[in-house]
Amino acid sequence: MSTLTAVLYGALVVYLGGWFLGQWTGNFSLLLFLLSAVTLCYWLAERFHFRPARQAAAAELERQDAARREDLARQGIAKVDGDVGAAKEKILEQPWWLDWTAGLFPVIVVIFLLRSFMFEPFKIPSGSMIPTLLVGDLILVNKYHYGIRLPVINKKIIANHDPERGDVVVFRYPIDPRVDYIKRVVGVPGDEIRYVNQKLYVNGQPAPVTPLGDFYNEDRLRYSPMFSEKLGAVEHRILVDPNRPAFYGPEPKSFPMHENCQYSAEGVTCKVPPGHYFMMGDNRDDSQDSRFWGFVPDENIVGKAFFVWMNLGDLGRIGSFH
Known part of the structure; x- marks a missing residue:
C-alpha cells in the first residue's frame, strides 16, 4: 500500500506541476472530487481493516506478555524485566501512507462540500x-x-x-x-x-x-x-x-x-x-x-x-x- 500511495502522490505532483506550468488546463472541482473519493477509500480501509488489525496485534502482544509473566510467576520469579508499552505504541502507530491519506479525508471532504455548494474563491x-x-x-x-x-x-x-x-x-x-x-x-x-x-x-x-x-x-x-x-x-x-x-x-x-x-x-x-x-x-x-x-x-x-x-x-x- 505504501508503494501505491507513493505512485498516487507522484501522479498528483505531475498533474499539479503541468497545470502550474501551463501544459494543460486543470479542473480543481474534479481534482477535489477524486481526492475525496481516494481518501475516503483509505479512511474506510483504516477504520474497518488496518486500525482493527493494529489493535488486535497490540492486544495479542499484551496477552503474550501477560502469559509470559504468569508462567514466570509460577516458577517463583516475581520480578520480570521488559515493558511492552513502547512496542505497543509502535504497533498502534499509523503508517505515513495512512496519515497522509485517511488522515486528510475529513479536511478534503469539508473543503470539497463548501466549495461545491456554498462559496468558492476566485x-x-x-x-x-x-x-x-x-x-x-x-x-x-x-x-x-x-x-x-x-x-x-x-x-x-x-x-x-x-x-x-x-x-x-x-x-x-x-x-x-x-x-x-x-x-x-x-x-x-x-x-x-x-x-x-x-x-x-x-x-x-x-x-x-x-x-x-x-x-x-x-x-x-x-x-x-x-x-x-x-x-x-x-x-x-x-x-x-x-x-x-x-x-x-x-x-x-x-x-x-x-x-x-x-x-x-x-x-x-x-x-x-x-x-x-x-x-x-x-x-x-x-x-x-x-x-x-x-x-x-x-x-x-x-x-x-x-x-x-x-x-x-x-x-x-x-x-x-x-
Whole structure:
C-alpha cells in the first residue's frame, strides 16, 4: 500500500506541476472530487481493516506478555524485566501512507462540500472588469444563489434565483468550459441588447449613465473616462475609451445562435435566446465578452460574485461590491 500511495502522490505532483506550468488546463472541482473519493477509500480501509488489525496485534502482544509473566510467576520469579508499552505504541502507530491519506479525508471532504455548494474563491486574472474588480483581487462567489448544482458536472438539481441584470457572475467560458470567466449580466432571456457607439441599450431603452470623471488605469498607465451605469436596481461603474472604435478587435466568432445577432460598423444588436444570458465586462473597450463569443447558457453559470476577501497589493480593496 505504501508503494501505491507513493505512485498516487507522484501522479498528483505531475498533474499539479503541468497545470502550474501551463501544459494543460486543470479542473480543481474534479481534482477535489477524486481526492475525496481516494481518501475516503483509505479512511474506510483504516477504520474497518488496518486500525482493527493494529489493535488486535497490540492486544495479542499484551496477552503474550501477560502469559509470559504468569508462567514466570509460577516458577517463583516475581520480578520480570521488559515493558511492552513502547512496542505497543509502535504497533498502534499509523503508517505515513495512512496519515497522509485517511488522515486528510475529513479536511478534503469539508473543503470539497463548501466549495461545491456554498462559496468558492476566485482570482481576477485580467482587467475586463475594471473599475469594479482589479487584477489580483481575490473574490468569493456564492454557489447556491442561483441554485444547487452537482459538482464537476455543474448540473442544477435545486433552482433558486435566476441571474438578473447587473449581477456579476462567474461562469464557464462557452468556447472552453474548462475555463472560468467573470462578467456582468446585461441581458436576460428575451432581452434585446444593443451596444452601439459605445452606449448600451436594453429593450430599446438606454442604460442610464452619469459621468464620474477620469479613472487611472494602472494596467494601461493612462486615464479613462469613468461613468456610473444603472442596470435594473444595480448601479455600478464602467470605463469607456472614446479613442477606441465602436466595435473593435477580431471578427466575431461563429457561436451557437449567432443568427440572433447583427453586427455593423457602429456595434452589435442581439436578441437573448431562452435559457441564455448576455455578458459584458465593465471595462467596455477592453473586454472579450458576449459581443464576440456569444451567449452564456444557464448550465454554464457557476455563481454570483459578491465580495473581495483579499488583494495583497491593496488591503483597502477588501469588501463587497456591486
